Amino acid sequence: MKVTIVGTGYVGLVTGACLAEIGNDVFCVDVDPRKIEILNNGGVPIHEPGLQEMLRRTRAAGRIQFSTDVKASVEHGDIQFIAVGTPPDEDGSADLQYVLAAARNIGKYSNGFKVIVDKSTVPVGTALQVKRVVEEELRARGLGESEKHGFSVVSNPEFLKEGAAVDDFMRPDRIVIGIDDDRAGNLAREKMKRLYTPFNRNHERTLYMDVRSAEFTKYAANAMLATRISFMNDLSNLADTVGADIESVRRGMGSDPRIGYHFLYAGCGYGGSCFPKDVQALAQTARENGHTLRVLEAVEAVNNDQKEVLVNKIVKRMGEDLRGRTFAVWGLAFKPNTDDMREASSRRVIEALLQRGATVRGYDPVARDEAERVFALDLADRPDDFQRLHLVNTQQDALTDADALVIVTEWKEFKSPDFWHLKSALKTPVIFDGRNLYEPEAMAEMGIDYFAIGRPHVELDRNGSHN
Incomplete structure (x- = not known):
């Protein structure tokens, strides 16, 4: 299948390389010429085990290319993955300017039916914003009513761990796809099913749901993991005070199958591109909708202090x-x-x-x-x-x-x-x-x-x- 990846950051590069590895024709586009130059010269702008070797194989086989040519990238892929950054604004909400800019380019240069996949971590309701932006561009071209230039916006959040991302993508424990229940959505579902069939050989890993639920799932998953970390860190500080050993406590807790051992290690706080940003964004989404996620706000406060x-x-x-x-x-x-x-x-x-x-x-x-x-x-x-x-x-x-x-x-x-x-x-x-x-x-x-x-x-x- 012909696939376009918009953005050659962490998620985009891993997604593009892995999809090319299983035989797809992948076009990776980025507005940063420095990144594209590095990639075209055989380098990798990030460190991720196994990624450079995979890119070397797929590049040699002619299944992946890197460019700054936005028009060519849109014309290339039937499936357009938006995998750009969503940095936090001052209030903690996700900044969607890069996502919407990518959507605008797709509408501007679309040459046929496109499945537009939100791979970036985005708040609930982003797919609707993407849809409106694409429709605006199509109408400006006089194509708003043309089925030939139709599209469907799909939510397909990533669940990649840095340091193990290639293996996570190639051997996923779940593939979440949020899709509209309409004619365009049905066409998109068939294309996404075909794209991910190689990852479902042993058993079905794909979870289909509505778009908003898929958008919510990514934030909810990271929020839960962050909660476990902050909870253990909070307990560790009490253990320091009362003379208990948090490692013994961890083993006692984790042996309960309802709890398990994952993400129960005390330490000096979590970081990275996902947990801090996603916890803040979900808390801000709650505030914008008249709710307070009290547990999640405590999670962030504990991590900051830790x-x-x-x-x-x-x-x-x-x-x-x-x-x-x-x-x-x-x-x-x-x-x-x-x-x-x-x-x-x-x-x-x-x-x-x-x-x-x-x-x-x-x-x-x-x-x-x-x-x-x-x-x-x-x-x-x-x-x-x-x-x-x-x-x-x-x-x-x-x-x-x-x-x-x-x-x-x-x-x-x-x-x-x-x-x-x-x-x-x-x-x-x-x-x-x-x-x-x-x-x-x-x-x-x-x-x-x-x-x-x-x-x-x-x-x-x-x-x-x-x-």
Whole structure:
């Protein structure tokens, strides 16, 4: 099938590559010539395991192309995926200007029946706005009544985890399609069914529903996952106070099949392109419709506070004035297997340390370049602080001259380091672990002063061993 992907960001690029992988003829369009140049030269503007290899195969087979030619992109695809950004406005609502601009271009250049698929995460009612914009453009061309230039707007939200997106797309646990129950909708349903048939070979994964329910489903799913994270983080802070171990609590809770273990890990807050934005957008949708999602507003508040918990532990142990102190920070991206720095907890932690006069030596396996760009913007009005931030190439480089280690992202390579070497490299054997990677008792036995999230702190005696 001929498919057009509007937008070569995270969702668009993964969607385009995976659809090309199974044999479709895919045209990816973007208004950013820099991205298109990178892609046409064999590069990938984002880090996602398996994506570059897939793009290399599909490009060599002639099944995927990249261009800034909007007219050609609309003429190419019978199915037009809109996969552009929906950044939050000041009130938290999703900014739909890029979605509607894409819709306007489709109406302007449409050369036949088009299935217009909202792949971007958009609030309830967006499909209706897209439909109106396309109709306006068709009427301006005198084509409003022509069946040849008909269209249907479909909601097909993505459920991709950064770091595992390719596998999530190729082996989905569900495919949600919201579609109108009319003649155009029936035509669109047949095309979408054909497109997704290869993903339903073993069993049917497609859930058909009305468009508004499909739009709502994406936000509801992310809101639930964010709720689990914030709930565990809230419990972890209480566990710190009452002397309980949140890891033991997690195992006790997760063993209940009604609860399960997923997204029950305490830490230093969630980030990324989805959870923060989607929680805010859903809460704003509720306010616009006269409702208050009290649980969801608490979820956001807890997450905002949680990003300070690690800093508070550092200050309590090492003092408010951190001038002359150097901290090694392992992990900059918001989660492992990505270079995404959006809403990353590391940004809050590092800025707080710098603000107190500390020097920071940060390391991340893949996010160094993106972190350099982000911190240059974040600290543009704080040049003195920016000079005390050093992004380095290895874990060991980060430990150089460091008074303590701070762990913010749970990359696999951080899970089993040489602790004796780590201890000797630090000026003082102190670890502040925002992801609970290690066992407090084991750290104490090695003479490492270890501070985790919601886990008991084992006091060391003067000889460096625990009491």
